[in-house]
Amino acid sequence: MQRHREIIRERKQREKDQRIQGILKAAKEVFFSKGYMKSTMDEIAYAAQISKPTIYQYFRTKDELYSALMLPFLEEFGSQFERIAKKLDTGKYADGTAFVRDIFKGFKRSYDAAPDSLRVANSFFQQSDLISALGDDTRLAISSRGRYDFELARGLLEKAMEQGLLRRMDPYALSDIVWAMLLGITQVMDMKATRHTRTDRYLRSTLREAEKLLCAAIAL
Amino acid sequence: MQRHREIIRERKQREKDQRIQGILKAAKEVFFSKGYMKSTMDEIAYAAQISKPTIYQYFRTKDELYSALMLPFLEEFGSQFERIAKKLDTGKYADGTAFVRDIFKGFKRSYDAAPDSLRVANSFFQQSDLISALGDDTRLAISSRGRYDFELARGLLEKAMEQGLLRRMDPYALSDIVWAMLLGITQVMDMKATRHTRTDRYLRSTLREAEKLLCAAIAL
DNA sequence: ACACGAACTTAACTCTGAGTTAAAAAACTA
DNA sequence: TAGTTTTTTAACTCAGAGTTAAGTTCGTGT
Numbered sequence: 001m002q003r004h005r006e007i008i009r010e011r012k013q014r015e016k017d018q019r020i021q022g023i024l025k026a027a028k029e030v031f032f033s034k035g036y037m038k039s040t041m042d043e044i045a046y047a048a049q050i051s052k053p054t055i056y057q058y059f060r061t062k063d064e065l066y067s068a069l070m071l072p073f074l075e076e077f078g079s080q081f082e083r084i085a086k087k088l089d090t091g092k093y094a095d096g097t098a099f100v101r102d103i104f105k106g107f108k109r110s111y112d113a114a115p116d117s118l119r120v121a122n123s124f125f126q127q128s129d130l131i132s133a134l135g136d137d138t139r140l141a142i143s144s145r146g147r148y149d150f151e152l153a154r155g156l157l158e159k160a161m162e163q164g165l166l167r168r169m170d171p172y173a174l175s176d177i178v179w180a181m182l183l184g185i186t187q188v189m190d191m192k193a194t195r196h197t198r199t200d201r202y203l204r205s206t207l208r209e210a211e212k213l214l215c216a217a218i219a220l
Numbered sequence: 221m222q223r224h225r226e227i228i229r230e231r232k233q234r235e236k237d238q239r240i241q242g243i244l245k246a247a248k249e250v251f252f253s254k255g256y257m258k259s260t261m262d263e264i265a266y267a268a269q270i271s272k273p274t275i276y277q278y279f280r281t282k283d284e285l286y287s288a289l290m291l292p293f294l295e296e297f298g299s300q301f302e303r304i305a306k307k308l309d310t311g312k313y314a315d316g317t318a319f320v321r322d323i324f325k326g327f328k329r330s331y332d333a334a335p336d337s338l339r340v341a342n343s344f345f346q347q348s349d350l351i352s353a354l355g356d357d358t359r360l361a362i363s364s365r366g367r368y369d370f371e372l373a374r375g376l377l378e379k380a381m382e383q384g385l386l387r388r389m390d391p392y393a394l395s396d397i398v399w400a401m402l403l404g405i406t407q408v409m410d411m412k413a414t415r416h417t418r419t420d421r422y423l424r425s426t427l428r429e430a431e432k433l434l435c436a437a438i439a440l
Numbered sequence: 441a442c443a444c445g446a447a448c449t450t451a452a453c454t455c456t457g458a459g460t461t462a463a464a465a466a467a468c469t470a
Numbered sequence: 471t472a473g474t475t476t477t478t479t480a481a482c483t484c485a486g487a488g489t490t491a492a493g494t495t496c497g498t499g500t
Contacts, residue, residue: 012446019447040486051449056488167436173429177401180408180430184400209393210400216387217437232475260457271478276459442500449494456487465478470471 020058023048027065032116036066067142073110073117074145080106081152088159096165096219103156104211107182108204118186153179167218174218181210240278243268247285248336256286293330293337294365300326301372308379316385316439323376324431327402328424338406373399387438394438401430 026048030039041062045052059065084102093099111118154175160166189203246268250259261282265272279285304322313319331338374395380386409423
């Protein structure tokens with residue numbers, strides 16, 4: 001009967017995860033339709049067809065719930081970098097242009113996988129308020145994941161320089177700049193977005209221009 | 221005696237301005253030391269040595285007060301662009317590199333003139349919540365000022381292309397990219413900043429790298 | 441069939457902070 | 471001195487975050 005207990009525990013875990021996913025889904029809808037400040041926990045509870053105390057059983061604060069929405073993007077982003085790192089190690093890149101293109105492709109894929117999450121990530125890093133208000137474990141998960149992605153990206157650029165794919169320069173500065181470009185562009189697009197303009201197509205074309213620009217600047 | 225009234229009205233205006241400045245100064249201190257969310261209006265009132273209702277006589281909401289902090293940067297930034305536009309019109313730029321350098325110089329000067337304001341501008345554009353919560357006139361002042369700066373920048377780049385200083389490309393995309401870089405870099409620096417690391421020197425060196433990079437990419 | 445326990449709901453509650461109000465007090469003007 | 475404007479005081483409303491406790495549901499073990 002030990003096996004039986006295992007199975008039951010697993011199902012319970014699954015149900016718990018589903019509950020959490022349900023809350024996150026509802027939270028996403030509410031947050032992105034009205035913005036963080038105007039969204040209330042009661043509203044999210046209603047959207048999730050659940051009672052408010054139940055939400056608080058899984059998320060300690062409103063901030064924590066909001067922040068949890070950005071983890072998917074960070075993870076997807078990291079895995080894209082890992083993919084690129086592998087290709088780099090096995091010498092799959094003919095020139096710097098191909099490498100830079102792949103970085104942008106990775107970003108686009110992450111964005112496609114979780115466009116909302118990036119928006120959260122943006123506003124997250126802004127309001128250092130939010131960060132400090134988090135529970136320790138959540139803050140740790142997010143900031144360590146973010147740091148990991150960051151380190152990964154820098155290492156990637158460094159390696160590409162060693163392989164003669166990119167012009168030599170300070171890898172720290174370069175990774176900051178690339179990251180800043182990507183971050184900044186999505187933001188500028190966001191702040192231009194209105195109800196009646198589809199910003200998505202424009203985001204893509206701007207990213208393409210940025211890609212060309214970066215190739216011209218650093219690819220060898 | 222009409223003259224007398226004039227003088228009095230002027231003095232009153234001055235006093236009003238001083239009051240507003242005092243509030244802004246206090247607000248800046250409080251907001252930047254604790255973050256937007258954790259700052260309370262009572263606290264700001266206390267810091268400004270003034271009563272809460274008095275603050276509300278000059279600023280309709282907490283958001284409006286916060287947003288008002290960013291106007292100085294936008295204005296300084298705009299005036300830097302106007303300076304560059306004049307130089308461009310009188311053919312003062314020998315090559316694209318000189319032009320790009322001047323853009324960055326303009327940004328740095330604006331930043332120096334009002335470093336905090338930029339930080340507000342950053343977080344401002346994040347939380348579209350904030351924008352929508354503003355009073356009509358404030359929102360108008362800020363967004364129209366921002367739009368004006370934006371248009372100015374784009375026109376600048378366009379003209380520089382016509383003069384053969386820059387490589388031909390979509391000026392809209394380029395101005396978005398440049399703006400995104402500047403915005404993004406200060407943000408990335410901000411989120412890296414901690415109590416014990418001075419981020420200022422690093423910001424400057426990163427901006428210098430970005431400048432070089434942009435020169436390599438678009439200057440002719 | 442029945443009792444136990446975990447997770448959930450309900451409904452009422454506390455508490456903080458934004459924004460308001462009205463009356464009293466200053467400060468200034470004529 | 472009388473009148474006007476601005477500021478303060480102190481009490482207030484209101485919304486929303488987060489909590490509490492008593493009761494409900496339901497799967498599980500005996």
